Amino acid sequence: MSLRYALLALLRVGPLSGYDLQKQFAQSVGHVWHAPDSQIYPELRKMELDGLIEGEEQTRGVRGVRRVYHVTDAGEQAYLAWMEAPLDYQRVRDPAHLRAAYLEGASREGALRFLNAHIAQWEGELEQWEGELARIDARDNPMLVRRLAVTPEADRERTIAFKRFAYEGLVERARIEIEWARRGLSLVDRLDGPAPTPPE
Amino acid sequence: MSLRYALLALLRVGPLSGYDLQKQFAQSVGHVWHAPDSQIYPELRKMELDGLIEGEEQTRGVRGVRRVYHVTDAGEQAYLAWMEAPLDYQRVRDPAHLRAAYLEGASREGALRFLNAHIAQWEGELEQWEGELARIDARDNPMLVRRLAVTPEADRERTIAFKRFAYEGLVERARIEIEWARRGLSLVDRLDGPAPTPPE
DNA sequence: TCCCCCATGTAAGCTGTTACATGATTAA
DNA sequence: TTAATCATGTAACAGCTTACATGGGGGA
Numbered sequence: 001m002s003l004r005y006a007l008l009a010l011l012r013v014g015p016l017s018g019y020d021l022q023k024q025f026a027q028s029v030g031h032v033w034h035a036p037d038s039q040i041y042p043e044l045r046k047m048e049l050d051g052l053i054e055g056e057e058q059t060r061g062v063r064g065v066r067r068v069y070h071v072t073d074a075g076e077q078a079y080l081a082w083m084e085a086p087l088d089y090q091r092v093r094d095p096a097h098l099r100a101a102y103l104e105g106a107s108r109e110g111a112l113r114f115l116n117a118h119i120a121q122w123e124g125e126l127e128q129w130e131g132e133l134a135r136i137d138a139r140d141n142p143m144l145v146r147r148l149a150v151t152p153e154a155d156r157e158r159t160i161a162f163k164r165f166a167y168e169g170l171v172e173r174a175r176i177e178i179e180w181a182r183r184g185l186s187l188v189d190r191l192d193g194p195a196p197t198p199p200e
Numbered sequence: 201m202s203l204r205y206a207l208l209a210l211l212r213v214g215p216l217s218g219y220d221l222q223k224q225f226a227q228s229v230g231h232v233w234h235a236p237d238s239q240i241y242p243e244l245r246k247m248e249l250d251g252l253i254e255g256e257e258q259t260r261g262v263r264g265v266r267r268v269y270h271v272t273d274a275g276e277q278a279y280l281a282w283m284e285a286p287l288d289y290q291r292v293r294d295p296a297h298l299r300a301a302y303l304e305g306a307s308r309e310g311a312l313r314f315l316n317a318h319i320a321q322w323e324g325e326l327e328q329w330e331g332e333l334a335r336i337d338a339r340d341n342p343m344l345v346r347r348l349a350v351t352p353e354a355d356r357e358r359t360i361a362f363k364r365f366a367y368e369g370l371v372e373r374a375r376i377e378i379e380w381a382r383r384g385l386s387l388v389d390r391l392d393g394p395a396p397t398p399p400e
Numbered sequence: 401t402c403c404c405c406c407a408t409g410t411a412a413g414c415t416g417t418t419a420c421a422t423g424a425t426t427a428a
Numbered sequence: 429t430t431a432a433t434c435a436t437g438t439a440a441c442a443g444c445t446t447a448c449a450t451g452g453g454g455g456a
Contacts, residue, residue, distance in 0.1 A: 002295045003443085009302045019407050032298045034291035039444065041409055064452050066407060083302070084310040087295050089321050091234035093416090094370075095202045095287050098232045101366035102209045102283070104351075104359040110284040121289050151304075158391050159304040165387055166301035169380040170294075176376055180369040187365055191358050203415085219435050239416065241437055264424050266435060293444090 001088075004047050006033045007040070008071060008079040011053060013147045015070040018044055028143040031132055032166065044069060052078055096177075100184065108192040115188070118181040126174035133167045136160065201288075204247050206233045207240070208271060208279040211253060213347045215270040218244050228343040231332055232366065244269060252278055296377075300384065308392040315388070318381040326374035333367045336360065 006029045010021060021044070022037045035043075044067075047053045052075035055067035071079070096118055103111050135141045139148070144163065148156055206229045210221060221244070222237045235243075244267075247253045252275035255267035271279070296318055303311050335341045339348070344363065348356055 001442090002293070002298055006298055009298075009305075012305075017407080018409095022407095029298065029301070032292060032294050032301055034293055036445075037407095038409075038446080041407090045409095060406080061453050064407075080305060083299070083306040084313075086317055087299060087314065089295070091416095092232060092325065093202070093234055094232050095289070097366045097370055098202055098206060098229065099283070099287060100369065101229070101232055101363050103362040103365075104355060105209075105212075105280060106283040113284075114287065117286055125292065155304060161387060161391060162303040163301050165303075165384055166297045169300065169377075170297055172376050172380065173373065176372050177369075180372065184365055187361060191361060201415090217435080218437095219433095222435095236417075237435095238418080238437075241435090245437095260434080261425050264435075291444095 002033055003035055003039065003043055004052065005079060005082050006035070007043065007047065008052065008075055010143060011069055011071045012076065012079065013143060013150060015068050017058075017066045017068045019066065021069070024143050028141060031128055032170070047075070051075070103184075108188060111188050112185065115181045115184040118184075119178050122174045122177040122181070126171060126178070129167050129170040129174060133164065133171065136163050136167065202233055203235055203239065203243055204252065205279060205282050206235070207243065207247065208252065208275055210343060211269055211271045212276065212279060213343060213350060215268050217258075217266045217268045219266065221269070224343050228341060231328055232370070247275070251275070303384075308388060311388050312385065315381045315384040318384075319378050322374045322377040322381070326371060326378070329367050329370040329374060333364065333371065336363050336367065 006025070007021065009029055010016065010024055016024065018037075018041050022040050025035065025040065044053065044055070048055055048069070051072060053069045053071055055069045057065050058068055060066055099106075099114060103114070106114065132141070136144065139145055147159065151159055206225070207221065209229055210216065210224055216224065218237075218241050222240050225235065225240065244253065244255070248255055248269070251272060253269045253271055255269045258266050258268055260266050299306075299314060303314070306314065332341070336344065339345055348359065351359055
């Protein structure tokens with residue numbers, strides 16, 4: 001159910017078409033909640049049915065059409081209610097730690113491949129999130145700029161502070177995943193002797 | 201697809217009925233990969249159809265029946281192949297950091313509730329994982345003891361070491377989540393003034 | 401005229417959740 | 429005899445993935 005609130009968070013800033021929304025999504029809230037366009041378009045339709053948003057058809061050229069959505073009062077209230085409500089935490093389902101817990105079943109090479117892939121995976125995420133932190137500080141994200149433009153001066157610090165806070169948490173998480181996997185590499189070396197071809 | 205490998209990891213130690221498996225699951229691999237029994241029983245049936253395991257019907261009392269499963273050669277090979285194969289990482293979908301990033305939309309009370317619930321959530325996980333770490337060190341987990349009993353002496357250190365490694369990672373993760381949320385509490389205090397009723 | 405971007409979806413399938421359903425055995 | 433535990437499921441639904449499908453607009 002988080003997807004619709006992620007979409008509302010963006011739409012609250014101002015009306016957007018499904019396409020624009022999906023583009024903005026990828027470079028803002030998509031950093032914490034991924035969704036492909038094949039999920040976004042139907043969800044927007046459902047949200048409209050539920051009265052959270054309304055879409056207006058706009059013509060584009062001669063025969064092109066696009067739907068521009070805006071948040072209704074009911075949508076605004078649903079968003080604020082979600083913000084006050086407890087989150088439902090998913091039960092843990094962590095493939096990397098599952099594999100790590102039974103890594104004695106892998107060959108030394110398999111273990112090293114796994115750990116290096118884990119490092120690469122989280123270095124990728126880290127780069128994304130550090131980039132976003134830098135863009136927050138530089139006020140260099142289009143959605144954030146639009147949001148700040150419609151935010152009363154008194155609330156801007158708050159808005160920025162929470163955004164920084166969220167991304168700082170993500171960055172720290174990526175860092176400990178990387179450190180953990182590096183310790184795993186050392187562990188494999190200790191248990192099985194050093195690798196013949198050291199990983200770059 | 202991880203569930204079947206989690207189940208294979210347990211069954212490889214020795215044959216178990218669906219019921220026993222499900223009980224052992226909850227206190228071992230279930231710490232990293234949750235699954236309810238309503239998912240385990242059908243999955244076992246599917247794994248049998250796929251030839252990874254075989255079940256034998258045993259009578260229990262006069263008319264009771266239970267199926268005891270063991271891993272086939274094909275199952276063993278599928279498990280080892282999975283251990284060597286790259287993991288597929290799920291795209292990020294993190295409700296807590298999603299909410300944190302837009303926490304300016306919450307009231308001060310809502311923000312505090314969210315952060316305190318986050319702390320409580322991860323303290324619960326932390327307790328589980330620290331408990332499991334202690335049980336690993338004390339050789340006090342039934343499945344681990346059975347596993348070590350069928351593991352050649354030379355591989356026991358490896359088995360223990362990887363299990364510790366996995367749970368250490370989980371413990372660290374829980375700790376930084378808690379620290380992060382505590383910093384969030386301070387941030388709310390700084391932005392909105394201290395809470396009238398400080399959280400216990 | 402061709403290609404890239406704009407624009408919006410559908411369909412099949414898998415995984416997981418929640419709730420419900422059923423009956424047997426065993427110990428108090 | 430009653431309750432706990434053993435034992436095994438089914439059904440409906442939600443959410444997400446992957447692949448496929450279609451066509452218009454605008455610039456080189």
